[in-house]
Amino acid sequence: MIAAALVALALADAGLSGFRAAAGRNPLIYKAAYYKGAVLRGMGAGFGALVTIGLVTGAMIFVSSDAPAQYEMFVDGGRRMLGIYIPFATLVAAAFALYMIKSVELRSLLSTGIFGPVTLIRPIVILAGAAAAGTGSGLEVKLGAAVAAAAMLAVEPVVDRHYVNWMARAGRIAHRTRAPG
Amino acid sequence: MNKGSRREISDLIVQHDPLGQARVPVERAAVVAELAELGQVRAARIVSRMPATGGILDEEYVNGVLFRSHAELQRLSEEFLQPQRVLALLRPTVAAYRAHATRTPIRVVDFGCGLGYLIRWLAAKGDLGPDVELIGVDFNDSLVNAASAAAKAESLKCRFVTGDVFALDEPATIVTSVGVLHHFAAQSLESLFRAHETAGVAAFMHYDIAPTWPAPLGAWLFHAARMREPLARQDGVLSAVRAHDDETLTSAARAGTSSYRIGVFGTPFALFPVTRIIRPVVGIRPELVDQLRRGLGRMHRHLNLE
Structure with a gap:
């Protein structure tokens, strides 16, 4: 249950990372397919991060002299991580729910009051979750939490590379086109 | 300083x-x-x-x-629903002009259009009617080229021109802008508004950042969170600092023109200034005002014309 919740949060976060990497780089009006692709790309990168995290933690459990106890320590660490991540995710989810209301003023308020600040503090929240997981734990859990945090923080820069190149191509095409008049 | x-x-x-x-x-x-x-x-x-x-x-x-900075600016416009804000005033203004129309087509011209997001969004929305021509004008030919390419890629019915908005071969009926006025020094605003009258413009609505107390902080936060280009971050925060207040804009518009009713189109929730990210200074020929107020419905209370 703990692992499933962390996986779900990680994939949601990775999807949003994909969206952020794509945002502000496509000047077209109709971008639903573009953003859908970006979210899927982010989730793909997130899946890669999860595989990495799974391999590292799985290897540490496998080589442990007491695998069940080691597994329980990871579960406890994951529970402490969720203690940080769930309130943050709840805040973001609530803001998205309110954003569905088509009010220019409300959306502006949510953007300035919630979405902007949470984007800025996301790395801090990820590191805080990892620190909470590692607190009072053995070296294996500390290492697993550090790998998890690093892998999730790497998702956005990885996806970002794709959209940097995408925009460079778009810019070249745009500047080759001459406007009339 | x-x-x-x-x-x-x-x-x-x-x-x-x-x-x-x-x-x-x-x-x-x-x-x-x-x-x-x-x-x-x-x-x-x-x-x-x-x-x-x-x-x-x-x-x-x-x-x-x-190009990259303007694409990031477009993202902010999308997030803050800026075209929707413009359309809320532009649609009844077009309708008011149409009711008194002395010339067609009705040319809506966006001044300092950059990548032309507003004009392309209006063209995609298609709300203003078939008698409305949508034109974006900017001095920067590279941005005009990019705007044209974007419009062409989505087969949007609008066009973009490099040059002076007040020296177009086909004169503008309604002039709009978003985030342009703060680029002008306060002492240059009067001549800018005068140029509207000289060019025979029926109405103008220039949206710019409202210099509310949280604006510089909000601009910093948003440019830190959303913008990647150092230039965009730097200029974006400065634009909130340089933005002109209502009094400066309306005084300049009244000093520079004599045939418009001048004012500011406000917003609900004035106690929450973060919602008032941009607001327009408005000038409109007196004969169009009653029709415009009817078109605005309940929102007409926020249009403070003198």
């Missing part, structure tokens, strides 16, 4: 001849020196890192930076 004396990088790295027709080479060292003299150390550092040949800023690089 006077807030108006600070300069945005984008105003300095692209320069045109006095007629505004052709780009002229820009000396990197001169721009860096000007920014340094104004105490804008970070801005000077950003420009000093831009590539130059023989001391002249690389035009292709500058075009690329401006």
Whole structure:
């Protein structure tokens, strides 16, 4: 249950990372397919991060002299991580729910009051979750939490590379086109 | 330092001849020196890192930076629903003009259009009617080219022109802008508004950042969270600092014109200034005002015309 919740949060976060990497780089009006692709790309990168995290933690459990106890320590660490991540995710989810209301003023308020600040503090929240997981734990859990945090923080820069190149191509095409008049 | 004396990088790295027709080479060292003299150390550092040949800023690089910065600006416009804000006032203004129409088509011209997001969004929305022509005008030909390419890619019925909005072959009926007025010094605003009257414009609505108390903080936060280009971050925050207040804008518009009712279109929730991110100074021919108020419905209370 703990692992499933962390996986779900990680994939949601990775999807949003994909969206952020794509945002502000496509000047077209109709971008639903573009953003859908970006979210899927982010989730793909997130899946890669999860595989990495799974391999590292799985290897540490496998080589442990007491695998069940080691597994329980990871579960406890994951529970402490969720203690940080769930309130943050709840805040973001609530803001998205309110954003569905088509009010220019409300959306502006949510953007300035919630979405902007949470984007800025996301790395801090990820590191805080990892620190909470590692607190009072053995070296294996500390290492697993550090790998998890690093892998999730790497998702956005990885996806970002794709959209940097995408925009460079778009810019070249745009500047080759001459406007009339 | 006077807030108006600070300069945005984008105003300095692209320069045109006095007629505004052709780009002229820009000396990197001169721009860096000007920014340094104004105490804008970070801005000077950003420009000093831009590539130059023989001391002249690389035009292709500058075009690329401006393209990326404007794409990021478009993202902010999308997030803050800026075209929707403009349409809320533009639609009844077009309807009011149509009711008194003396000339068709009705030309809605966006002044300083950049990548033309507003005009392309209006064209995609298609709400204004078949008798409305949508035109974006900007001095920067690289941005105009990019706007044209974007419109063509989505088969949007609008066009983009490089040049002076008040010297178009086909005169504008309604002139709009978003985030342009703060680029003008306060003492230049009067002549800008006068040019509308001289060109026979029926109405104008120039949206710009509202200089509310949280605006600089909000601009910093949003540009830190959303913008990647150092130039966009730098200029974006400065634009909130340089924004003109309602009194400055309406006074200049009244001083520069005599045939418009002038005012500001406010917003509900005035107690929450973060919702009032941009607001327009409005000028409209007196004969259109009653029709416009009817078209605005309950929102007419927020249109304070004198």
